[in-house]
Amino acid sequence: MSHALEWTCxxxxxxxxxxxxITSAPIFLEHxxxxxxxxxxxxxxxxxxxxxxxxxGDIKRLTADIEQLKRECxxxxxxxxxxxxxxxxxxxxxxxxxxxxxxxxxxxxxxxxTESQWSTGNHLHPPRNRFASNLKPSYxxxxxxxxxxxxxxxxxxxxxxxxHDRVPDMKKYPPLPDxxxxxxxxxxxxxxxxxxxxxxxxxxxxxxxxxxxxxxxxLRRFCALSGSIFLLRCxxxxxxxxxxxxxxxxxxxxxxxxxxxxxxxxxxxxTGMGLSTNGVRTCxxxxxxxxxxxLTLMNFFITEYTPRRFFHLHTVSWLLNIFGxxxxxxxxxxxxxxxxxxFYLTSRLFLYYHTLANSRTLKQGDHKRAKIWFPLFYFFxxxxxxxxxxxxxxxIQKIHIVWALGYLKNGIxxxxxxxxxxxxxxxxxxxxxxxx
Numbered sequence: 001m002s003h004a005l006e007w008t009c010x011x012x013x014x015x016x017x018x019x020x021x022i023t024s025a026p027i028f029l030e031h032x033x034x035x036x037x038x039x040x041x042x043x044x045x046x047x048x049x050x051x052x053x054x055x056x057g058d059i060k061r062l063t064a065d066i067e068q069l070k071r072e073c074x075x076x077x078x079x080x081x082x083x084x085x086x087x088x089x090x091x092x093x094x095x096x097x098x099x100x101x102x103x104x105x106x107x108x109x110x111x112x113x114t115e116s117q118w119s120t121g122n123h124l125h126p127p128r129n130r131f132a133s134n135l136k137p138s139y140x141x142x143x144x145x146x147x148x149x150x151x152x153x154x155x156x157x158x159x160x161x162x163x164h165d166r167v168p169d170m171k172k173y174p175p176l177p178d179x180x181x182x183x184x185x186x187x188x189x190x191x192x193x194x195x196x197x198x199x200x201x202x203x204x205x206x207x208x209x210x211x212x213x214x215x216x217x218x219l220r221r222f223c224a225l226s227g228s229i230f231l232l233r234c235x236x237x238x239x240x241x242x243x244x245x246x247x248x249x250x251x252x253x254x255x256x257x258x259x260x261x262x263x264x265x266x267x268x269x270x271t272g273m274g275l276s277t278n279g280v281r282t283c284x285x286x287x288x289x290x291x292x293x294x295l296t297l298m299n300f301f302i303t304e305y306t307p308r309r310f311f312h313l314h315t316v317s318w319l320l321n322i323f324g325x326x327x328x329x330x331x332x333x334x335x336x337x338x339x340x341x342x343f344y345l346t347s348r349l350f351l352y353y354h355t356l357a358n359s360r361t362l363k364q365g366d367h368k369r370a371k372i373w374f375p376l377f378y379f380f381x382x383x384x385x386x387x388x389x390x391x392x393x394x395x396i397q398k399i400h401i402v403w404a405l406g407y408l409k410n411g412i413x414x415x416x417x418x419x420x421x422x423x424x425x426x427x428x429x430x431x432x433x434x435x436x
Contacts (some may be wrong), residue, residue, distance in 0.1 A: 004073050007035025021064050024058065027051055038072070039068055065372065132386035137216035141380055145223035148376075152227040152234070156290075157270040159234045161262050163284035166241045167251045173243040180329055180336040181245060188248075191331035194291060195277050197324040201298040208302055213391040218305055222297070224380050225353060229293050229346055236287040244283055251283030257334065289334045292342035295324045298348045307390055322390035353377065358387045 007015070009032055016025040033041065040245060046053050053059050115411045175181075209215050209222075246252045272278035276291060299321035303314045325343065328334050356377065373376050 004035045004069060009034050012038050021062050039070055092162050131389050132384050133384050134385055142220045145220040149223035149227040152231045155267040156230050156234050159237055160269055160282045160285050161266045163237050164282050167284045167436050168243045170244055175245050177242055181332055184329060186332050187330040190327040191333050194327035195275050195326045197245055197320045198295055201320050205302055207297045208305055210393045213393045214388050217388055220380055222301055226391040237367050241284055242286045245335050251431050275300045286338050288342040289338040291328055292339050295321050296343050305390055313352055357381045357384055
C-alpha cells in the first residue's frame with residue numbers, strides 16, 4: 001500500500017473514482033495533480049478558475065474527503081496518529097478504517113515538533129504511525145544485550161572487590177553527616193526486607209516479560225539500560241571512596257590474597273547477585289546504590305509495559321520501590337545521596353532512552369550523529385520505528401502449539417513415507433496371489 005505523498009497522477013485518479021468523484025477525475029488529471037499536490041488542494045482551489053467545479057455539493061464532498069485523507073496521514077498535525085502502518089490508501093469502495101483504540105498503551109509522548117514545521121515546504125512528510133511497524137524480535141541483538149549486561153555485572157563484582165580494600169579506616173574517617181541517617185534510627189533487619197521487596201518486583205517483572213508478545217524487545221532494553229547504569233556505577237565507585245555510612249558495618253579491609261583469590265571473590269559476588277541474603281557482604285560501593293537501581297528499573301519497566309488500567313499493579317510496584325528505598329536508608333547501608341542519585345539517574349535514563357526510541361529520531365533525524373553519540377542505542381533500536389504496543393500472549397500455550405505443529409508435521413511426513421510403502425507391498429502381495 002502506497003503513502004499518499006508517493007501517489008502518482010494515476011493513483012489520484014483511482015482514489016477519486018473510488019470515493020465517487022468520477023466527474024472531477026479528468027480535471028485533476030489534466031492539471032497533473034499527484035498525491036503531494038492533492039494534499040495541498042483547498043476548497044478555494046476547487047472553486048477557482050483552474051479546477052472550476054461548478055456543483056457545490058461535489059465541492060463540499062471532495063473537500064471533506066481531502067481533509068479526511070490529510071487527517072489519516074497526519075498531514076495537518078503531528079499529534080494525529082493512525083494504527084495502520086501506512087495511511088491514505090485507496091480502495092475500490094469508499095471505506096476508511098478508523099484508528100484502533102490504544103487502550104493497552106502506556107507510553108511517553110513521542111512527537112516533539114510543532115504543527116508549523118510540517119506545514120512548511122521543507123517538512124512536507126508527515127509523521128509515521130506512533131506504533132512501531134517493525135517489531136521483529138532480533139534474537140542476535142537480544143543476545144548481545146544480555147552478554148553486555150552480564151559482562152558489566154561481572155566487571156562490577158571485580159570493582160567491588162577492589163574498592164573494598166580501599167575503604168577508609170572507620171576510626172580515622174567516621175561516617176559522614178547525613179540529614180536522613182542522623183535522624184532515622186537503625187533497623188537491623190531492614191536491608192533483608194529490602195532484598196525481599198526486590199525479589200517480589202523481579203517476580204512481577206519476569207511475569208510481565210513472559211506474557212508480553214514483544215518480550216525480546218523488552219529484555220533487550222532492560223539489559224541495555226541495566227548494563228549502562230551499572231557501568232557508570234563502576235566508574236563512580238573507583239573514582240571516590242567514601243567512609244562507611246554506619247558504625248555497625250564490618251568493613252575492615254580483607255586480604256583476599258593473590259589475583260586468583262580476588263577473582264574467586266568477585267565470582268562469588270557475581271553469582272550471588274550482590275545480595276546479602278546470598279552471603280555477599282561488601283563495603284565501599286556507596287556511590288551509588290545498586291539496590292536502588294534494580295528496584296527503580298524494574299518498577300519503571302513494569303509500569304511502562306502493562307496497561308494503564310492495571311493501576312492496582314502499578315500502585316503495588318511503586319509501593320515496593322519506595323518501601324525498598326526507605327528500607328535501604330533504615331538499614332544504614334547507603335548514604336541518602338547514594339539513594340537519591342541512583343533513583344534520579346535510573347529514572348532519567350529510562351525516560352530518555354524510551355523518549356528517543358519512541359520519537360523515531362533515527363528515522364527522521366541525523367542517524368550518523370546517533371551512531372557516534374549513542375552507538376549502543378543505535379544498534380539496539382535502529383529497527384524500531386515507533387512505540388512498542390502492549391500486546392500479550394501465553395508463552396506456554398504458544399510453546400505447546402509449536403510442539404503440536406512439530407509433532408503433526410513429523411506425523412504427516414512419517415505416514416507420507418510409510419503408508420505408500422505399505423500400500424505398494426500390499427498391492428505386490430495381491431498381485432502375486434492372483435498369479436498363483
